[in-house]
Amino acid sequence: MSLQLMIESALYSASQLFMLPVLLAVLLMFFYAFYALGAFLWQSRQRRRGQAPAFDLLQSWRAAPTMTAVELETLAFKRLEAPRIVTRVTPMLGLVATMIPMGPALKSLASGELAQVSDNLTVAFSAVILSLLAASLTYWVVNVRRRWYAEELVLIGQAQRSQGLAASEPLAAAAHELATEAA
Template sequence: MTALEMGMYELGRLFLVPVLVIIMALFAYAFYALGAFALEAWQRRRATAPCPLQHYQARAGKADSEELELVILRQLEPLRVVSRTAPMLGLVATMIPLGPALLALGDGDLATVGEQLVVAFAAVILALITASITFWVLTVRRRWLLAALKRLEQQGGTA
């Protein structure tokens, strides 16, 4: 390998641990979001859930629809970002260990190949589970929030 190739290889390997840590943090966030979602669904089923937009409307006086739409986007943004970035990070975490795995395969070291592939596949699985959970929560919460906005508009609660 040339110095440039070796430098790129080493630089790419430096990102494995941070990417794995980020995937684990996003995985934890996905389950936090799922728990909050389950609590909200339970409250909705019991008809004890407060309108998620009334807090913002009460604080700003008579908020208009566009302002409340921005509130909705702001509330959903973390879920949207996680559902879109988790698969990309999973792919990155899959590709980084493949380099050492291929080098080990060339040397006939199948144990190292197996170790590297375990890391690669575990990372992509966690990232895809994270993306699936957050996308599902995002989709349902978006519907709930838009329905709440529509109710407020029908009640004349927005400008």
């Protein structure tokens, strides 16, 4: 067996080892996306009713009025972190979950085993569909929440200004940065 064939065989075997972990990760992120959507819808309902727990940054600032603009912005980014990661990572995992079964599907096609081709392609396309749905849901959640947090930073800045505190300019800058940050 030539060195090239050994390397190709090792690469193929290694890639097949990742199929189960990638599918599990896609499934977990798909379920997380619906959890995030549910939490988002609940928070949206609370915000429409003016309930205090729905206003994360305002609640945190009221509990600790000495929080700086950087601390509030960091808190906002921290709260957006998990859905942002899901938004960015899930499509990549969907692509990986699509490509891994393509090798066995092509081998099956070459040997005329069309049922195996069908099975492999079903897994591949199901994984990418779930991945794209999860990424779409979390993308929507992240963008609306980012706007909410920017609005809250503006409200905090206005409250500080009305109280005669000098921290409103950094908060305005933080609100702008949060609102314009790429998803």
